[in-house]
Amino acid sequence: MHFPGVALITGAASGIGMATAKLFAKEGCRRLVLADIQTTSLNKTREEIQAEHKDVEVTAIPTDVTSESSVNSLVQSAVSTFGRIDYACNVAGTLIPGISTEYSLGQWDKQFSVNTRGMWLCQRAELTQMLKQEPIQSSDGRYPARGAIANVASMAGLRVYDNLPAYCASKYAIIGFTKSDGLHYAKHGIRVNAICPGVIKTPMLGDVPEEDDTNLDEMVSEMALKRPGQPEEVAECLVWITSGRASFVTATTLAPNGGKVTFFVVSHV
Ligand SMILES: NC(=O)c1ccc[n+]([C@@H]2O[C@H](COP(=O)([O-])OP(=O)(O)OC[C@H]3O[C@@H](n4cnc5c(N)ncnc54)[C@H](O)[C@@H]3O)[C@@H](O)[C@H]2O)c1
Numbered sequence: 001m002h003f004p005g006v007a008l009i010t011g012a013a014s015g016i017g018m019a020t021a022k023l024f025a026k027e028g029c030r031r032l033v034l035a036d037i038q039t040t041s042l043n044k045t046r047e048e049i050q051a052e053h054k055d056v057e058v059t060a061i062p063t064d065v066t067s068e069s070s071v072n073s074l075v076q077s078a079v080s081t082f083g084r085i086d087y088a089c090n091v092a093g094t095l096i097p098g099i100s101t102e103y104s105l106g107q108w109d110k111q112f113s114v115n116t117r118g119m120w121l122c123q124r125a126e127l128t129q130m131l132k133q134e135p136i137q138s139s140d141g142r143y144p145a146r147g148a149i150a151n152v153a154s155m156a157g158l159r160v161y162d163n164l165p166a167y168c169a170s171k172y173a174i175i176g177f178t179k180s181d182g183l184h185y186a187k188h189g190i191r192v193n194a195i196c197p198g199v200i201k202t203p204m205l206g207d208v209p210e211e212d213d214t215n216l217d218e219m220v221s222e223m224a225l226k227r228p229g230q231p232e233e234v235a236e237c238l239v240w241i242t243s244g245r246a247s248f249v250t251a252t253t254l255a256p257n258g259g260k261v262t263f264f265v266v267s268h269v
Contacts, residue, residue, distance in 0.1 A: 001243050003029035005086025005136050008078055010065055010122055013041035015202030016152060017091035019231035020238045021045055025053045027239055029087070032056060033078040035063035036092065057082075065092045065118030075125040084133045087242035088126040088149045090119045095204050100165050108166050115170035119151050120177055123192070127181065130190050137244075146189035148242040151178050152234075153194040155257050161219070171196075175253060182251025191250035193241050198257030200229040224259030 007024045011017030013036035021034050022045075032049065036042040039062040046060040059081050063074045078085055094114045096107050130147030137144055156164055157171030175194050182192035199205070199219050205228075220228055237256045240246055 001027045001239065001245060003027060003087065003243065005029075006031040006033065006078065006082040006084055007087040007089070007242070008033040008035070008075075008085050008126070009089045009091060010035045010063065010074075011091035011093065011152075012036050012045050012060075013038040015091075015204060016197070016200060016231045016234045016238075017089070018045050019235035020089050020091060022049060022052075023232065023235040023239050024087070025049045025056045025058075027243075030056055031082045032058045033074075033082065033085070034058060034060045035065075035074050036060075037062065037064050065090075065122055066113040068121055071118075071121040071125050074122075075129050079129055084136075085126055085129050086136060086145070086147050087239075088122070088130075088147065089152070089238045089242060090122045090126075090149065091152045091238070092118060092122075093152060093204075095164075095167055097164055097167065099163055103166060111166040111170050112173075115167070116173045119174050123149055123151060123177065123181060127185060127190060127192075131185075131188055135189050142244050142247045144189065145191070145244060145247065148191040148246070149178075149181075149193070150238045150241050151192070151194045152238070153178070153196050153253065155196050155198045155255060155260070157194070158196050158253065158255065159260075163215075178253075179251045186250050191242075191246070193246075193250060194253045195234065195237050195241065196253050196255040196257065197234045198223050198229060198255070198260070200231055200234055202231050220258075222260060223257060227258065229256060229258055 012021045012034035064070045096111045135144035135146045153174040154171040156168045178194040
């Protein structure tokens with residue numbers, strides 16, 4: 001793929017975000033901005049990319065996506081380093097499982113603070129920057145693009161799991177603002193989409209305690225491919241959907257979920 005612009009990836013210290021950052025470099029993006037709250041692991045991702053791709057400029061910016069000032073300063077730093085942001089992948093998120101009657105308000109607030117508020121703060125700051133910049137030529141001579149954003153929601157934003165009310169609600173909300181802003185900013189040449197992965201083998205799954213009744217095996221058994229996905233397989237979707245190759249794709253969801261055998265919610269169009 002052809003990536004003439006600048007990619008920004010949150011959650012780049014681990015899992016899907018790290019895989020996405022590495023794939024952008026492998027696919028020829030030469031200017032990367034990586035963000036995460038885990039500074040040591042974030043720097044490790046940067047070093048690994050630089051070791052493998054000598055011609056790629058990578059900046060790693062410790063960021064707490066729940067903080068407005070931290071997110072705004074991430075975008076400002078990205079722009080002062082590279083001048084613009086073209087492919088923004090908002091991946092940072094957390095999973096706090098639990099049924100409502102055993103869930104504290106603090107857990108609910110944390111779940112929403114990272115997943116929903118954090119992703120919206122990133123999207124808002126990225127849109128604000130993208131509106132200021134001139135479009136660049138898209139890959140393969142297609143339509144010029146002012147910018148593209150991909151938010152990582154989840155299958156839990158398209159259907160419910162009976163033991164993840166807060167996580168599901170936080171991911172449904174992401175799809176709401178993704179589609180709304182996707183429609184609104186299309187006229188400005190900015191695309192906004194959501195990626196909705198199924199069960200993916202990342203450290204996040206380690207956050208689900210055995211006794212939690214989340215039943216990952218059952219979730220995987222509902223997937224037609226009968227295996228969890230790899231973070232690299234989700235990264236492919238993020239890289240494609242923000243690239244010029246997806247120039248006619250906006251305000252929608254893409255679900256790398258191994259094929260759902262059962263799908264309870266059918267009204268998301
Ligand atoms: N793994 C799955 O099965 C799965 C399925 C569907 C959706 N998702 C979503 O994919 C995204 C990435 O998750 P993952 O599976 O790669 O998990 P992960 O735990 O490997 O990565 C999540 C990253 O987000 C970062 N992060 C958390 N809070 C942050 C904050 N306040 N500020 C900045 N960074 C923060 C973490 O430090 C971590 O590096 C999440 O949004 C998650 O909800 C994951």
